[in-house]
Amino acid sequence: MSRVGEIVESSTKGFVARSPRIGQSPSFGCFVRTDSKPVVYGLVYEIITESRDPGRKPDPYGKSMEELKREQPEIFELLKTEFRSLTIAYSEKENIRFSLPPIPPHIHYFVYECTREEVELLSSEDFFLRTIISSPNVPVDDLIISSLRHAQDARQFDKDYLVRMGKSLARFFKDDYERLSSVLRRLV
Amino acid sequence: MIEEKKGLEEHSLEKISLSLSELKLRSKKWEELSQKVKLSKTSWLLAGVLGPLDNTYFLPIRPQTCTVIASDGSQIFPNRHEALPCYLINIGSAVLHYGEEGKAKLNSYPKFFYKDEDRLVIWDGRRIPADSSVISERRALMEFQELLRLADENKNLGNTVAICDGTLIFWRLEGTPSDFKNEIIQPFISVMDRLKDLRIPIAGYISFPGSTDVINTLRVGLCPEEVSYCNRCPYTDLPELPCSPIEGVTDRMLFSRVLSKPGERSSVFQSSSKILDLYGDHKIYFFYLNIGEEIARVEIPKWVANDKELLDLTHTVIFDQARKGSGYPVALSEAHEQAVVKSRDRDFFFDLIREGLVRSDFRVTVSRKGLSKRIPRI
Numbered sequence: 289m290s291r292v293g294e295i296v297e298s299s300t301k302g303f304v305a306r307s308p309r310i311g312q313s314p315s316f317g318c319f320v321r322t323d324s325k326p327v328v329y330g331l332v333y334e335i336i337t338e339s340r341d342p343g344r345k346p347d348p349y350g351k352s353m354e355e356l357k358r359e360q361p362e363i364f365e366l367l368k369t370e371f372r373s374l375t376i377a378y379s380e381k382e383n384i385r386f387s388l389p390p391i392p393p394h395i396h397y398f399v400y401e402c403t404r405e406e407v408e409l410l411s412s413e414d415f416f417l418r419t420i421i422s423s424p425n426v427p428v429d430d431l432i433i434s435s436l437r438h439a440q441d442a443r444q445f446d447k448d449y450l451v452r453m454g455k456s457l458a459r460f461f462k463d464d465y466e467r468l469s470s471v472l473r474r475l476v
Numbered sequence: 477m478i479e480e481k482k483g484l485e486e487h488s489l490e491k492i493s494l495s496l497s498e499l500k501l502r503s504k505k506w507e508e509l510s511q512k513v514k515l516s517k518t519s520w521l522l523a524g525v526l527g528p529l530d531n532t533y534f535l536p537i538r539p540q541t542c543t544v545i546a547s548d549g550s551q552i553f554p555n556r557h558e559a560l561p562c563y564l565i566n567i568g569s570a571v572l573h574y575g576e577e578g579k580a581k582l583n584s585y586p587k588f589f590y591k592d593e594d595r596l597v598i599w600d601g602r603r604i605p606a607d608s609s610v611i612s613e614r615r616a617l618m619e620f621q622e623l624l625r626l627a628d629e630n631k632n633l634g635n636t637v638a639i640c641d642g643t644l645i646f647w648r649l650e651g652t653p654s655d656f657k658n659e660i661i662q663p664f665i666s667v668m669d670r671l672k673d674l675r676i677p678i679a680g681y682i683s684f685p686g687s688t689d690v691i692n693t694l695r696v697g698l699c700p701e702e703v704s705y706c707n708r709c710p711y712t713d714l715p716e717l718p719c720s721p722i723e724g725v726t727d728r729m730l731f732s733r734v735l736s737k738p739g740e741r742s743s744v745f746q747s748s749s750k751i752l753d754l755y756g757d758h759k760i761y762f763f764y765l766n767i768g769e770e771i772a773r774v775e776i777p778k779w780v781a782n783d784k785e786l787l788d789l790t791h792t793v794i795f796d797q798a799r800k801g802s803g804y805p806v807a808l809s810e811a812h813e814q815a816v817v818k819s820r821d822r823d824f825f826f827d828l829i830r831e832g833l834v835r836s837d838f839r840v841t842v843s844r845k846g847l848s849k850r851i852p853r854i
Contacts, residue, residue: 341813360800361578362570362810 292320293371293399298392300375301423302330305399307369311337317434319402319410320373324393326380329402329410330373331435333426337369373399374426376416386415404442411439414456421460429467432457433475450475488724495694495722496733502697503528509697516696516704523689523727523762524746535739536788538796541575542635545676546807547622548815549615552822553608554595557846559830561605562590565615567622568814570807571630584814585622600653613649613660620678624667627676636676637793641808644680644760644775645749661754668758668777677780677790680760681805685773689762690727690745695719728771731764738768739795744781767795769803 292314293305303322307313314320318332339346346367349360356363378389402410410416420431436453443449454472461468502509510525552564566586573579589595596603597610606614623638630636646664649657671678696704698719700711711717731742742764752759761781765772774794780786797805817825833840842850 344813358576358578359574360806361574362572362580362582362806365580365582 290401291398292401295322295324295393295395295397295399296370298395300388300392302333302372302374303328303393303399304370304372307371310364310367310369313369313371314399314401315434317431317438319407319435319438320399321402321406322393322397322399324397326378326389326391328375328389328393329377329379329384329406330375331416331420331431332371333374333431334372335369336371337367340366340368374419374423374431376419377410384409386413386419407439407442411435411442414453417453417456417460429471429474432471436475488729491722491725492729492733495691495725495730498694498697498722499530499690499730499734502694503530509693512703513693513696516699518692518696518704518706520692520695520706521687521689522696522748523693524748525693526746526761527743529690529693529743529745530734531743532735532740533742533791534737535741535795536792538792539635539789541573541577541633542637542789542793543574543630543633544570544572544793544797544805544807545623545626545630545636545638546570546572546640546805546811547619547626548641548808548811549619549622550815550817551611551615552817552825553611554606555826555846557843557849558826559833559840559842560590561595562588562829563595563606563611564588564817564825565611565618566815566817567615567618568811568816569622569626570810570814571626572807572810573633580810582810582814587618598655598659601655609648610656613646613656616646617660617664620664620667623678624670627671627674631674631676635789635793637790638671638676638678639794639797639805639808640678640680641812642680642682644678644777645747645751647749647751650749650751657754661751665754665756665758668755672758672777672779675786677776677783677786679780679790679794680775681794681808682773682775683804684770685728685764686726687728687773688726689747691722691725691730693745694722698722727764727773731766731771735764735766735771738766741765741774741791744776744787747775763791765791765795765798767798767803769798772798 291308293307295303296306297304313335314332316332316335320330320332322328344366346363349356351359375388377384377386379385416435417432420426420428420435436450440450457471458468506525506528513522513525516522547567547569549565549567551566554561554563564586566584568584569582571581595606597606619640623640627636627638646660649660668678696719698721700718709717735742744761744763747760747762749760757779758777760775761778762773762775765774774790776787776790780790794805797807800806801809830840
């Protein structure tokens with residue numbers, strides 16, 4: 289299991305984690321977990337690289353990445369990459385519960401990418417899609433598409449899975465046919 | 477007012493042109509001027525002349541791989557209106573490696589001073605509370621010691637240059653008693669000894685310098701006396717002294733005419749500050765450098781000035797640093813960023829101390845002035 293970040297901001301509905309390296313983070317829509325108790329599972333919905341100091345702004349140098357690393361190495365010390373994660377479930381006594389945790393993970397706990405088995409388990413039902421749809425401030429449709437791709441990758445040969453999830457989406461979107469068709473077209 | 481300013485500007489341009497022609501004239505017979513400077517007794521600092529004054533040197537090629545170490549400091553001075561007479565010195569540092577393995581290390585080390593030996597200073601045999609000038613000198617020493625620590629850490633890298641913000645000359649110590657002078661100078665000399673052993677050149681970078689050492693030397697050249705002795709100047713009855721026509725010009729103004737291309741540096745001159753008598757082998761020399769945006773003054777110890785390899789390395793690395801930092805060495809600005817203590821930090825610092833004291837059941841007394849600043853009334 290690879291460690292992908294350390295929590296620097298935490299709330300019931302989600303957390304922000306700092307990546308160990310600039311520009312590296314779990315990809316958008318990726319399933320992640322914490323090593324806190326309870327273990328909290330989430331979906332990465334935003335990745336930000338910016339200045340560490342709010343008073344300083346990055347400036348364009350007109351150099352390639354190699355040149356910058358060779359000749360302006362300090363700038364990489366002054367940047368940070370963080371990712372935001374939307375909480376979709378937590379574990380309690382070996383069971384996964386698809387609701388918000390009683391207590392959010394503490395700051396400084398580590399974040400890991402979920403294993404294939406964990407992704408399969410977390411995405412076996414459509415609860416995570418419902419969480420996404422009901423969350424304000426997340427790019428809902430794109431997060432649905434990306435998380436479903438990750439879920440599908442984890443199961444490899446399950447052709448019926450997408451059909452099942454597509455039916456769920458049809459239910460969630462009710463009569464918004466345009467939106468449903470846009471999501472489905474972009475998914476396959 | 478603007479008309480007046482215009483007039484002054486024109487007058488000053490004339491003076492600069494005059495000093496430039498004087499520089500060229502004296503360069504031809506620099507040995508003569510050098511000798512006169514050595515014998516003269518003036519009230520100003522004179523630049524020791526070691527060769528033609530108007531020589532310029534092209535920018536050497538910077539080695540592909542090099543390392544720059546820099547430090548800078550800031551402090552929270554003791555405040556007698558606060559609960560405890562303590563202070564804090566924060567030393568920021570930057571180590572920048574350039575080349576294939578480019579990387580950077582930025583750090584800061586705050587140090588808290590509260591014990592008697594920190595708060596008091598031995599001044600002419602007596603122990604007196606350390607004031608802001610004492611703390612500033614201690615801070616400057618700590619900056620040099622931090623440079624040495626970084627130099628030791630990076631001693632195997634080669635092509636390493638240490639730079640600090642401002643002068644290498646502790647000229648403020650000149651009027652202080654010898655016990656305090658020694659407290660600062662002795663450890664500083666040890667730092668210089670070690671850097672010399674490591675062959676890591678150290679340079680003090682002065683942006684927009686106001687110094688007039690070279691101009692003063694040219695004024696000695698203008699003095700009709702065989703040996704200038706300002707205290708016995710025989711020309712004080714004249715409407716204008718023979719050395720006055722270039723008075724008011726700074727070295728920076730002069731060298732902005734001499735150093736035409738970015739990257740060019742001037743000849744190396746020797747500083748004549750009195751305090752340098754205590755520097756032993758590390759007498760300070762300096763040169764001016766056209767960094768494009770301005771003319772900077774770079775101070776170096778004698779062993780750097782006399783070693784062409786180290787001098788060239790310092791020249792090229794400092795220019796490159798200034799280029800990268802849009803006119804100010806990037807390693808210095810990063811070290812400064814690490815060091816800076818904002819007023820918010822200062823308030824937080826004293827809040828912490830008060831809290832700590834209260835928690836330990838100490839009676840906390842702050843002055844009424846201190847209190848009134850904290851709780852302003854309408």
